[in-house]
Amino acid sequence: MALADISRTDVLKAIEECDRLGRDAFLKAYGFRRARTYLLVHDGRHYDSKAIVGAAHGFLPGQRPLPPDAKGFSGGAEHAARLLGRLGFDVVAAEPATGETASDDLVRRLTHLKVNRAAGRPALYKPIVLLWAMGRALRGEPRLLPWPETEDALKTLLREHGLRGERERPDYPVASLHHDGLWELRGAGEPVPTAHGDARLKRWFAEHQPLGGLAGPAHEVLRTSTLTRLAVLDALLGTFFEDLDPGPLLADTGLDGIDPSESQERSGSGPEPWLLTAAEYERGCRLIEDQEARTHGLRRTGTTRRHLRSRTARLLVLSRSRGRCENPYCTGQPADVTDRDHPLLEVDHITELASGGRDHPSQMVALCPNCHAVKTRGRTRETLRDILLRVASERHNASGGTTPPEPPLP
Template sequence: MAQSEVTRTEVLQALAEYDRLGRDAFLDRYGFQRARTYLLVHEGRSYDSKAVLGAAHGFLPGRRPLRARDLSGGADHAVRVLRALGFEVVRASFGEEELMALVTRLKVSHHPVDGPSRYQPLTLLWAIGRAVNDGQRLLPWTSTDERLKPLLAAHGRPHQRNRPEYPLAALHRAKLWDMADVEGPVPPAHGDAELKAWFTRQRPTSGLVAPVHDLVRRSGLARLRAVDHLLATYFGDLDHAPLLADVGLDGDRMADDLDPAPGPDAPAGPAVPVMPTGPVIPVIPIYEEAPAAPRDPLVLAANYERLCRLVEGGEAERHGRRTDRTTSRPVRSASARRAVLERSEGRCENPGCPGQPVDVTDRGTAILEIDHVDPLADGGRDHPAGMIALCPNCHAVKTRGRTRHRLAERLLAVARERHTALLNRDA
């Protein structure tokens, strides 16, 4: 294909011209529209990927620039060419709905007895867990093979081979998996000896595509939605706790928003402080102010409703019937906890709170604890309507104080009132 003749040198020349002319003039000169799907990122700036590749072709000796209609293979091929040349190409916009569209369109094989294959969902859960825990997106083939094989053996279908080659090739075709340091196209996810030989020969460094990795690390809500869909679709009524523990998605962090993963040039740790000379001056602790509450009530209400839907195990329409059935599965519990924290807007929900700590956690969030005021042991639900966010002082009074029973009744009423009011805020 003509654009495959382009080298990194010609692309850099096109980028320089783009910077000189500006975006609109560059696109007008080469006959391209603004990119809607992919952007080339270089030295902190974004460029229209197809337009850059088309212009770069014109810098080849004796060649002319390529117009949009001349680019064979479409946008996906342009992305592969640019990435093969060492450039970073990302989606122009990527959010929860784009993620869910990719996840819900997975094509998996179906066994007549066992049902749908679990290779791809297991690999996705494992990669999401890595995004949360260590932020590492790409792994060498040897590490991927060593880590995925036992996971596939432990949680895959009995009659399926615990071979990582199949899910990686399938997820690459589904636009969810990057294959770096490879030559030529990635083979389809079928066959046996040929597929195994390709991975043995190419030994790809691979992982989630950058937009998916960044989103599932950063957004707890996006992560919960993706994980919940994978578990409900491919793992039915099984106990999800062991699987989530094995992929590193157990515990409260599964629902937390996290900072973007550090880049490869980030320092390994804090710099060693320079000790001052002279007399020692006592250090007085300085407490940071609690984070500001969200200001957009409609965004808060929308996020709260989506989390409640995850808790209730359904995707009912906003004004449809709400089910009272909940489960104690990890995703539901994490969603309920996250929903209550969203609802609290960083403030203790006890109306009589004498004052919560003004300090914040290491991640800059308010110091709050989630309590089931409608106790699970007494048949209460693992649901935001029966849970409340309390500062440590109010939580201690509610748990051990002499007035705890009277306070619990008041807090349960508050939780139900705030739950109902928030769901109806945008009605």
């Protein structure tokens, strides 16, 4: 196998053959399946990256096409995708496989980011860039920006929020996210270097001045889906900021006000963004349980130690309530609403996290202020908590949730 010997001309020959045979016939001829991670984009058409590289190998003198199970050959960022990028082709994230939503796929990609580590802690370059891009998507700002604007904005954020010694070098995380399939760089005309070295990478951005931003599918789902936005935020904060206070960074990126009880979105005559379908509720629970497996029992360190709390779980409970207090014995709740027409409800853990409760919708409840006060400090609070645990479980199951697995011991 000689991947390094494959040229742009060899890849173009494989693309031409794919166009002639058709996608399915081409994949069948070479024994490949449809790409699950990366797609090659050429002249506005999408191609399966690994299959194209495998076929291109057969155009080398004296070589045969590579089979999909060839040792050391994958379609991921380390092999096919990297080669195609080096040859000047655009490579983008593939649509998620059947049964996996764009939301699930995006959260998975962000949760499993490859980052440098210093003193055992993950570097914050990529999370800072992603949070900045998320804020832009939420505000409906243009997806792609000229490099000088991107560089100026990210330099400021890295200088003020690089709490683990990150330098003011936006080219590092942007190049790395590009190779992850999460960032588009347009107009360069030649491959983007890997995020290694120093002068070469900085010189590449200075010379090419690419137009760039979050990959199109990721930008769109973060712009339109409240559930995905909160799940991604939970994943990034839980994975990379477990011992830091991200509040100032969230404020500077415009993400500090997206708690579901006070969503910044307005939806006109359509349903409110905090109202979810049963399928969305079930998907949100799955994302929470995946994140909980990594963060259960962790506390955020600052002047005090606070448990990590899921914004996604709050959204699911608020949606499940349909705007009504979930205490079956509620004697009445305020008829008033917030400035954004949201109900005056407070999402609460029935058993406090400090006492072993879980940050999961099956053990959380939406209460009006009066019932919340009774549950917290009323004389009948213990009886009410038993009732609320039963109600939360029943409503969780009725909304599309299932009995959640127990989280790992912290």
